[in-house]
Amino acid sequence: MTIQEEAGTISRRGLLRAGGALVVMSAAVPVALRTSVAEAAATGMPFPTPVLTDLSTWLTVHTSGNVTWRTGHVELGQGNRTALAQMVAEELDVAFEKVTLVMGNTNVTPDQGVTAASSTIARAGVQARLIAAEARATLLSMASKRLRAPVTELSVKNGVVHHGRRKVSYGQLVHGKALTAVTPIVINGQGTTVGATPKPFSEYTLVGRSIPRVDVVDKVSQKAAFVHDITVPHMLHARVIHPRGIGSTVVSVGQLPAGSNAQVVQLGNLVAVVAKQEWDAVKAAANLPVTWSDWNGLPSTEDWPAAMRATPAKVVTHASQGDFDSAFASAASTLTATYQTPFENHGMIGPSCAVADVRPDGSVTVWSATQYPQGLRNGIAQMLNVSTEQVEVLWVDGAGSYGRLCSNYDDAASEAVFLSRELGKPVRVQWSRADEHIWEPHGPGTLHDMAAGFDESGNVTAWKHDAFMAPNNDSTMLGPILVGVQGSSTRTPVGSWTGPDLYQFPNLLELAHQMPEFGAATSPYPFGLRTTFLRSPGQHQITFAQEAFADEIAAATGQDPLQFRLQHLTDARAIAVLTAAAQAGKWEARPSPKRDASTSNGTVTGQGISFVLRDGTYAAAVVKLEVTPATGKVLLTEVTVAQDQGQIINPRAIEHQISSCVLQTASRVLHEEVKFDTANVTTVDWVSYPLLRMDETPTINTILVPNPQIAPSGVGEPAVNVMPSAISSAIFDATGVRLRTMPFTQEVVKAAMG
Amino acid sequence: MAIELFVNGKKEEITSSPDTPLIYVLRGELGLRGPKFGCGLEQCGSCSVLANNSARRSCVKPVSDFEGQDITTVEGLPALWAKAKKVRHVDLHPIQQAWIEEQVPQCGYCQNGMMITAANLLASNPNPSVSEIMTAFSTSGPSPHLCRCGTYDAIIKAVQRAAQLMA
Ligand code: FES
Ligand code: FES
Numbered sequence: 007m008t009i010q011e012e013a014g015t016i017s018r019r020g021l022l023r024a025g026g027a028l029v030v031m032s033a034a035v036p037v038a039l040r041t042s043v044a045e046a047a048a049t050g051m052p053f054p055t056p057v058l059t060d061l062s063t064w065l066t067v068h069t070s071g072n073v074t075w076r077t078g079h080v081e082l083g084q085g086n087r088t089a090l091a092q093m094v095a096e097e098l099d100v101a102f103e104k105v106t107l108v109m110g111n112t113n114v115t116p117d118q119g120v121t122a123a124s125s126t127i128a129r130a131g132v133q134a135r136l137i138a139a140e141a142r143a144t145l146l147s148m149a150s151k152r153l154r155a156p157v158t159e160l161s162v163k164n165g166v167v168h169h170g171r172r173k174v175s176y177g178q179l180v181h182g183k184a185l186t187a188v189t190p191i192v193i194n195g196q197g198t199t200v201g202a203t204p205k206p207f208s209e210y211t212l213v214g215r216s217i218p219r220v221d222v223v224d225k226v227s228q229k230a231a232f233v234h235d236i237t238v239p240h241m242l243h244a245r246v247i248h249p250r251g252i253g254s255t256v257v258s259v260g261q262l263p264a265g266s267n268a269q270v271v272q273l274g275n276l277v278a279v280v281a282k283q284e285w286d287a288v289k290a291a292a293n294l295p296v297t298w299s300d301w302n303g304l305p306s307t308e309d310w311p312a313a314m315r316a317t318p319a320k321v322v323t324h325a326s327q328g329d330f331d332s333a334f335a336s337a338a339s340t341l342t343a344t345y346q347t348p349f350e351n352h353g354m355i356g357p358s359c360a361v362a363d364v365r366p367d368g369s370v371t372v373w374s375a376t377q378y379p380q381g382l383r384n385g386i387a388q389m390l391n392v393s394t395e396q397v398e399v400l401w402v403d404g405a406g407s408y409g410r411l412c413s414n415y416d417d418a419a420s421e422a423v424f425l426s427r428e429l430g431k432p433v434r435v436q437w438s439r440a441d442e443h444i445w446e447p448h449g450p451g452t453l454h455d456m457a458a459g460f461d462e463s464g465n466v467t468a469w470k471h472d473a474f475m476a477p478n479n480d481s482t483m484l485g486p487i488l489v490g491v492q493g494s495s496t497r498t499p500v501g502s503w504t505g506p507d508l509y510q511f512p513n514l515l516e517l518a519h520q521m522p523e524f525g526a527a528t529s530p531y532p533f534g535l536r537t538t539f540l541r542s543p544g545q546h547q548i549t550f551a552q553e554a555f556a557d558e559i560a561a562a563t564g565q566d567p568l569q570f571r572l573q574h575l576t577d578a579r580a581i582a583v584l585t586a587a588a589q590a591g592k593w594e595a596r597p598s599p600k601r602d603a604s605t606s607n608g609t610v611t612g613q614g615i616s617f618v619l620r621d622g623t624y625a626a627a628v629v630k631l632e633v634t635p636a637t638g639k640v641l642l643t644e645v646t647v648a649q650d651q652g653q654i655i656n657p658r659a660i661e662h663q664i665s666s667c668v669l670q671t672a673s674r675v676l677h678e679e680v681k682f683d684t685a686n687v688t689t690v691d692w693v694s695y696p697l698l699r700m701d702e703t704p705t706i707n708t709i710l711v712p713n714p715q716i717a718p719s720g721v722g723e724p725a726v727n728v729m730p731s732a733i734s735s736a737i738f739d740a741t742g743v744r745l746r747t748m749p750f751t752q753e754v755v756k757a758a759m760g
Numbered sequence: 761m762a763i764e765l766f767v768n769g770k771k772e773e774i775t776s777s778p779d780t781p782l783i784y785v786l787r788g789e790l791g792l793r794g795p796k797f798g799c800g801l802e803q804c805g806s807c808s809v810l811a812n813n814s815a816r817r818s819c820v821k822p823v824s825d826f827e828g829q830d831i832t833t834v835e836g837l838p839a840l841w842a843k844a845k846k847v848r849h850v851d852l853h854p855i856q857q858a859w860i861e862e863q864v865p866q867c868g869y870c871q872n873g874m875m876i877t878a879a880n881l882l883a884s885n886p887n888p889s890v891s892e893i894m895t896a897f898s899t900s901g902p903s904p905h906l907c908r909c910g911t912y913d914a915i916i917k918a919v920q921r922a923a924q925l926m927a
Contacts, residue, residue, distance in 0.1 A: 083867030083909055218863060225868035226859045227852060228794045228834050232869060235793045283776065285784040288800075355798050355806055355908045356869045406867035406909040439799040658863060662914065666866055669910030692803040692906060699904040701894035703912040 051395040052369050058116045059191045061144065062184035064137050065094075071165045071177035073098060073105045075138075078118035078380060079130040080110040081221060083406045084666075084722050085659035086121070088219045092655055093131050096212040097138035097204055098145075100165040100176065110379040110401025120378035120412055131655070132717060136200045137191060143202035144188045148179045207653060207714045214714070216658035221403075233375040233402040234359045234436065241361065241432040243284040244425050245291035247277045248445055248484075251301035251685035253529030260295030270294060273424055274490035280429065284436075291438070302684035303525035304535055310524065311346060311453055314474050319519040324503040328513030333468035337459025340468075341562050345456065345551040346747040347730075349476070349680035350449035351695055352540055356405030357442035362422035363432035364390070370397045374419045375404020375411060382415040386423055389486035408670075409539035410446055417445070420485025443695055444687040445484065448680050449540030450476030450501055454551035456558075459513075464563035466574070469511040471552060474519040475501025478543040480536045487531050498522060499537070504544030505727075506619055509556070509574040535682065541670065542723040545620055546730070550748070553616040553731035557598065558744060566595045567615050567735065577619075579713070583626040583648045584617050586709050591615075591628025591646030598739040609634050611643075612740025618727035622719030624650040624711075627668075627728035629736045631704075638756025640737060642672055642704035647725050649708070652716035660721045661708045667725035668706050673698035675730045679749050763827050767792075768836030769843075774823055782818035782826055783807045786833060794833035794872045798906070805897075805905035808873035809833050810840075815880035817902055834872045837879060855879055858922035866909030873905055878919050886923060893919045 056063040056076070066074045075094045081087040091105045098105075108115060118130040142162070149167035150157045152174050161168050165176045189201025207213070224230040249255065256275050262268055268281035268290030279290035305313035334340060361373040370390065376382045379399040387394040399419075404411070418435040426433040437445070452475045459468035477499035486492035500520035507516070525534030540546070560570035568588050575581055587593075594613060603610040609632040617626045630644040647664045654660060677696050681689045689695040730748060738744045743758045762773040767790060776785045781800075786792045786809070798806035800819045807819040810832040832840055837853035852860070855878050865871045874897070881888055881896040888896070893916050897905045907915075 083865070218860070219865075221868070222860055222863055222865055225865045225871065226856045226875070228792075228872065230868065231793070232796070234797060235787075283780075283784070284788050285776065285780045288784075353908050354869075355804060355867075355906060356796060357798075404867070405869035408908070436797070439801055439803075662863060662866065665913055666910035669912055670908065673910075691801055692799060692903065697904075697906050697908070698912075699898040699906075700912040700915065701891075701898035703894070703916065706913055 053113055053395050053398040055112075055394065056114055056116050058193050061137070061141060061187040061191065063116050064134070065141055065185070066182065067145070067176045067180040067185065069177045069181040071100070071104055071175050073100055074108060075105055075134070076108045076115040077130060077134060078110065078115045079121045080377060080379065080401045081403065082121060082377065084663055085219050085656065087221055088217060089655045089659060090131055090134060091220065092212050092215070092217055093135050094138045096210055097135050098142050098165070099162040102212055102217055104165060110376075110399075112379050112383045112397070112399045115379070117380040120381060133198045135204050136198050139202040139204040140187050140189065140191060140200035141185060144185055145176055145179060147188045149174055152179060213653070213655050214657070216656055219659065230403055232356065233361070233373055233404045234356055236361045236373045236402055236434070238361060238363060238432045241434050242280045242282060242429060243287040244278045244280045244422065244433050244435045245287045245438065246421050246435060246441070247279070247291055247294060247296050248441055249275060250298040252525055252535060253301035253303050253531060254298035254685075255530055257297040257299055262290050263293050266290050266293065271425055271428055273428060274488060276421060276424060276485065276488035278421070278425055280425065280433065301529065303528035304682055304684050304686070305524060306683050307681040310451060313524065314451070314453060314476070314521055317521060319474070319521045320500070322503070322518045322520060324516040324518050325507055326515050330468050330470050330513045330515035333513035334457060334459040334470065337467055338462045340457065340459045341558060342455070342457045343555060343558060343746060345454040345554065347452045347547045347550060348678070348748055349451040349535070349537065349682075350540055350674055350678050351443060351680055352408045352410035352446055352449070353695075353697065354405040354407050354410055354442060354446070357437040357439055358416070358418035358446075359404070359434070359436040360416055360419035360422050361432060361434045362419060362426045364423055364427040366430065368392045368396050370423060372397070372399045372419050372423065373402050374399055374416045375402055375407065376416045376419065377407060377409075377412040378415055382419060385415050385483060386419070389420060389483070389491060390423060390427065408541040409543060412539050415481070415483060417484040420483035421488070424485050424489050439692075440690040443690050447480045447536035447538040449543070450478050450537035450547075452476065452501065452547040454547070456551055456555040458555070458559050460563065466511050466559060468513045469509075470515045471548075472517045472519070473503060473548060473551070474521055475503070475544065475547070476521050476537045477501050477523055478537060478539055480523065480533060480538040482533045482536060487533070492532070502544050503548055505548050508577050508580050508619055509571070510576060511574065542620060542726040545618070545727050549616070549618050549727040550730035550734070553618070553728070554734045554746065557614070557731065557735040557738070561598050561738070564597050566597055568593055568595060571615070571617060579624045579650050580617060580619065583624045583650050583711055584615070586648035586711055587626035587628050587646050588615065590648065590707055590709050591630070591644070593628050598735065599742040600739050603740045605632070608636065610740040612736040612738070614732040614734065614736030614739060616728040616732035616735070618724060620720070620724040620727055622652065623721060623724040625724035625728050627725065627732045629729070629732035631733065631736045631740065633737060633740045633755065635741070635759050638752040638754070638759060640676055640733070640750055640752075640755055641702060642733070644705045644707070646707040647709070647728070648711055649721070649724060650711035650713050651719050651721050651724070652713050653718040654710055654712060654714070655718055657710055660710060663721045664708045664725045665706045667723065668729060669698060669703065671726045671729035672702070672704070672733070675733050675748055675750060676702070677749055677751060763823055765823070765826060765828070766830045768832055769839055776823060778824035779822045781820055782809070782823050782831070785823045786818060786831070792833050792835055794835050796869055796872050798870070802902040804870070804903065805873040805877065805901065806870045808876040810876055810879060813883065815877050815901065834875055837875065853879070854925035855882070855922040858918040858925055862914050862918040862921055864911055864914040864918050866911055870905065870907045870909075871911070874907070874915055877901070877905055878922060881919065882923060882926060886926065888919065888923065890916055
């Protein structure tokens with residue numbers, strides 16, 4: 007399979023402009039869309055919405071036997087494009103190479119929700135599987151008529167239907183025409199229902215194989231276009247000068263130095279410079295004097311935990327069983343601890359970028375790396391006050407965004423549309439590195455008060471986890487807010503608890519204080535320090551506190567951390583991943599800390615273990631590391647992750663996802679913290695906000711626990727959750743010092759070692 | 761006077777103003793996609809190119825600093841290999857081949873710079889150890905090469921594989 011553009015993926019307006027009247031669309035475009043652009047524009051609907059229950063929305067079978075499959079989900083660098091094509095080819099019984107995916111083009115792809123929370127395979131993929139099964143049933147019913155044979159006597163191989171020696175190919179049956187499902191597709195609150203039954207897993211030949219990723223060749227040879235590479239005729243380059251403080255508004259905008267080739271645009275508090283040459287815009291942004299109002303509504307980095315505790319919040323009971331209070335009051339002994347996680351960056355290596363073309367007739371084309379093209383389309387229609395049928399969003403590859411472009415659908419796009427409307431030309435907005443570090447909606451800071459009570463023999467009789475969580479679902483886009491067309495927000499983002507509890511404690515209480523955003527109350531804008539989904543949102547922080555505290559209990563009661571977990575778990579899949587990780591990671595069964603942790607080279611070594619159930623996927627990790635007490639440096643030496651994600655679609659892609667989770671989270675745990683003063687974020691680049699370096703890469707072992715009879719669940723996030731506590735516990739094992747506040751930087755570790 | 765560069769083997773007369781950082785010339789004026797803008801501060805490595813055969817960041821230094829130099833972007837790596845092997849054409853440099861075989865890219869944004877630094881390393885050290893690879897990507901340049909997607913371990917394997925392919 008190659009990534010080709012089908013006719014329908016090119017902007018139809020673009021085609022119209024390029025080639026005059028474009029009367030009939032290619033057969034690759036669903037029937038509903040096969041109208042002339044001129045005709046569609048005349049009805050005020052240049053960009054109709056694909057209908058989900060129409061089989062021809064999902065796929066086109068070409069005369070050649072090639073299949074175009076359309077999905078509303080997008081490739082975020084995790085191999086979705088390949089895994090989805092595998093699932094579809096499998097169900098249709100065609101060769102993998104025959105399937106080409108069109109992703110995230112609002113003109114032709116169905117709205118399958120946002121690409122986030124490891125949901126592509128578990129939700130969009132399973133939906134695609136059902137619809138592909140229905141497509142196969144439809145093709146078989148056509149073949150049955152053609153071959154005059156009952157469906158039950160037909161077999162399919164590589165897209166050719168056989169009946170005895172007679173055969174007909176899918177391509178011959180359909181030759182590019184629209185398919186109508188034999189049984190109508192039903193999509194409602196219960197999910198997707200089709201007449202056909204998907205294949206049993208025992209018959210899979212493509213699913214479960216490590217098919218190489220189809221996007222990798224193009225990315226390596228630089229044929230793949232990232233959103234940063236998109237250029238359109240007459241396009242202007244823009245740089246936005248963002249407010250100085252989070253709640254600052256424009257006092258005055260000065261003039262560009264004489265000789266500048268850029269132009270200043272001011273729309274309310276959206277201040278930008280635009281130029282034909284990108285460098286002219288960059289220089290102008292640095293040279294334009296803008297005075298902003300003073301705003302100092304944030305607590306500083308040092309003060310935020312106290313400020314968070316002092317802020318009134320809604321308290322939600324996540325789980326409650328037995329009577330924690332009385333069990334804790336009557337416990338023979340108790341243990342309490344507070345954990346803290348910092349505000350973090352998504353840290354896209356390429357900063358936000360988008361191109362928008364708002365035309366005089368009000369129709370809009372946006373090129374974006376958004377994680378939710380349909381959501382962005384609706385958002386843009388709203389902010390420009392046009393109908394959704396006036397807007398097309400064309401998704402393009404971007405830098406790994408990890409939630410940054412998820413509920414926050416794309417700030418740069420929201421700024422570009424206003425600038426393009428104002429200037430009457432296509433506008434490309436690219437943020438500076440400082441803009442991205444300061445203005446991205448960050449991962450939320452959290453606090454966790456933990457308490458446990460024990461009986462005389464050290465059994466846990468009471469467990470409490472009281473979490474204070476900054477929001478993890480801000481969905482504001484800066485453009486309309488700065489311009490002033492969107493005032494107060496209709497919804498207040500909150501921090502939510504994510505994740506089930508598998509440990510069995512007789513009396514348990516789990517509370518979430520859903521905090522508002524810092525500064526939101528005093529800002530003229532409907533946001534404060536924006537925080538949103540960051541890879542495994544909520545659960546990353548919850549699991550850190552939960553799992554590290556489990557280790558504290560094991561240490562306080564002299565138990566082996568693995569045994570302690572196994573004793574309190576009943577779920578067989580949980581036990582299986584923990585056991586597999588312990589075995590492969592050569593877990594030493596003993597209580598922590600280690601008696602003699604020192605080595606001959608002046609370091610101390612330790613081990614840590616952790617477990618999570620994230621969205622149906624079970625993961626366990628064993629971390630081995632060394633600490634240099636003299637410098638405080640922590641170096642991971644070996645990380646072993648065992649994971650059970652049900653059915654395995656593409657083993658190698660899953661292993662790469664696990665490595666990705668391990669390394670990205672090691673970076674978060676050891677190095678990353680967004681700092682701020684009372685006005686705004688002060689970590690503005692990769693020096694003030696460093697990432698893990700290659701010379702900190704551990705050996706990574708991955709074990710995929712097979713469970714083919716269970717539907718596939720997500721693999722992009724689970725292993726994120728097991729890293730923080732495993733690292734914290736391994737440092738404790740090595741040094742006897744328990745670190746409860748992330749990140750565990752060299753300075754922090756050195757100070758803690760005294 | 762126009763600044764002259766040799767980009768991927770071709771002579772180019774540059775019309776951008778001389779203070780323009782090289783990356784904007786390569787991307788904006790010459791339409792190349794390989795060098796990626798990551799920070800504009802020489803802090804991430806994604807804009808790396810080979811200039812007279814050594815890895816350089818292209819995001820800060822003006823094009824005038826590169827006057828007369830041979831610039832190679834990832835797009836030019838295959839031709840560089842073809843020249844070294846004295847063949848007319850190859851589709852991919854062995855480094856790119858190794859990157860595909862090891863399935864290195866996740867989002868892929870940083871990988872241009874990674875492959876350029878691999879080329880730089882393998883030119884002077886055809887058989888680097890793991891720790892030499894780590895040093896090359898972590899401490900030898902103006903900054904470490906950063907990847908957000910967690911591909912460091914795959915890059916280490918791919919550099920070793922490329923070394924074998926080039927031997
Ligand atoms: S873009 Fe040049 S080093 Fe980051
Ligand atoms: S592969 Fe995404 S930043 Fe490196």
